[in-house]
Amino acid sequence: MFSESYGLGNQTGITEFILLGLSNNPQIQDFLLFVFMIIFLVTILGNIAIILVISSEHHLQMPMFLLLRYLAFVDICYISVTVPKMLANFLTKQKTISWEGCISQIFFLLQIACTESFILSAMGYDRYVAICDPLKYSRYLTREMCNKMVGTAWLLGFFFSIVNVLPLLNLHFCNNNIIRHYTCEIPSLLTLSCTDTLTNYIILLISVLAVSLSSFLIILISYIYIISTILKINSAESRQKAFSTCSSHLIVVCLCYFSGIICYMKPSPKSLMDLDNILSIQYSVLTPMLNPIIYSLKNKEILSGAEKLFRNHRPNV
Secondary structure (H helix, E strand, C coil), rough: CCCEEEEEEECECCCCCCCCCCCCCCHHHHHHHHHHHHHHHHHHHHHHHHHHHHCHHHHHHCCCHHHHHHHHHHHHHHHHHHHHHHHHHHCCCCCCCCCCCHHHHHHHHHHHHHHHHHHHHHHHHHHHHHHHHHHHHHHHCCHHHHHHHHHHHHHHHHHHHHHHHHHHHCCCCCCCCCECCCCCCCCHHHHCCCCHHHHHHHHHHHHHHHHHHHHHHHHHHHHHHHHHHCCCCCCCHHHHHHHHHHHHHHHHHHHHHHHHHHHHCCCCCCCCHHHHHHHHHHHHHHHHHHHHHHHHHCCHEEEEEEHHHHHHHCCCC
8 A cells, every 4th residue: 555656756655545435334335335326327317318408409509508518518527526436435345546546536526616617607697698688698698609618617627626736746645545535635635644735725725715706706796687687577477487597507506606615615624524525425426416407397498308309219119
């Protein structure tokens, strides 16, 4: 488990970490294996279904649904970073992850989380234009503009990830390689270092605040204008339809933002470890599964498209 040197330099003699996971009880582990396998399959199939429905229906080729398709792809990437390794660890006694694997998990988790935040912001802006300035919707929200917003989200996610991951390569790990978590995340990793991690915490704090506040402010300002516009609508039926259009997006925003921010911004990474695991599962495992369900139940176009896709591909008996 230990070696004299390591490929990334002499910053650590530890070549792998032990992930304690969610439980050491074999029976509970078997149950969790079954539960998370079902969650993983439902998430992958649900989000693939969203992508197929939007791609196959001509009338869904508008920014609102294109952004939802991108969100579905991001959710597939999100759950694929952590759950396969978790499932593999349920099946073995050596619940380890290599240094490279740990850094890779952190990199992709940060990039995808940041990308999803800004895609949700783009979806908020889309709703703002559609409700507050519908006559200019086709001019402002083109397919090209949609692709640019998503490309910018991925680029910002890359920089956010790089800024936080590069300082990790300078950390020293003396003799503790036990991560009290089911996956590698920066707070869990920093507690193991035997060198000063103040700079890492400062970078993490500033970058998380910058990403979360900037993306959330876009959503907040958009919805201030949206709600103001909706309240001026005379027809109760029209108001209800407008609120229904936005409700699924607001639910997903709450699921993503609040649990993630609490997990990364809580006072001490050594405290409330059970809460940390629960919050992490909520925003990195459950949210990607719930997103397609929430949007399907709240959106008649997605539901009708899914029914049509199912009918067209149903085998004849």
